[in-house]
Amino acid sequence: MRRILPLLLAAPLLLAQAPSPQAAPETQPVYNAADSIIANAPASHWIDIPADDIMVMETAAGTMAIQLAPQFAPAHVAAIKALVRTGQFDDGRIVRVQDNYVVQWTARPDPAKPKAAPLPAEYERPMAGLSFTPSPYQDTYAQAGWVSGWQAARDPATGTAWLAHCYATVGVGRDNPPDTGDSTELYTVIGHGPRHLDRNIANVGRVLSGIEPHAALPRGSEALGFYRTEAEKPKITRVRLASQIPGFARWQMMDTASPSFAAVVQARANRTGFFPRPAGAADLCTLRVPVRAVK
8 A cells, every 4th residue: 555645052162263464353253164073072972873773774776774763653663673673674665756855665565464553653752751952043843952862843832852854864654644654664855854744754763874875766757756667666675673783883873962062053054164144043954963883
């Protein structure tokens, strides 16, 4: 069945600009380049990503490493891990590539397997137990910020929080309500962040690496970017959890409550030295959380 997707911030880290004889009496502060801040962030400003929360998907286009978010969608993530461990994503297909929107794929159909029980609508969760670092910039949709390395938003009135739909987000395809998806159909965002999907679809993770060749796949010719023929659908050869792969790289994400990340946010919003008119603001989806593979 085709499923359709309808800080407490530290003070900005500044570098003083040494005056020269030709310099104007007053110079503007220069923000550290984000790449330099990331490269020099101390080890204490990084969080290890559990290997059991990384899904490694090998396809005809390449390999994607996907970080799962059990703290936001525990039932969906548990279902995904069960599908991975039983090999049901192996020999699956990429079924949809819609320009400026998503790449969508499905597990291999198993006619002998009974239809899965409905999963809970894990579109948001209680704020209780979460440490929320607010963005210093206004968001169109909600109070935006970060939770333990994830781009997120919250509603103080309801006491709830959710992951934001940004580039490389991974979500669960579903039909119209009350269907919530069974985690056999997943997608990743390859365009401008479709934040209208927030709190409407289960957001279960994000791509850590390997999204580029998949975002470059030919667009589907059918409505919503679905491929018309079976021959057009790129094959999924194998999917495993990183914990199942000996020697797989260890991954880390930057602690979004750290001074290093606060400096990254400022640097990306205020590209002094490049922007003649620094924006002084940034959309949440442009403030991506740095991740890295480490030995």
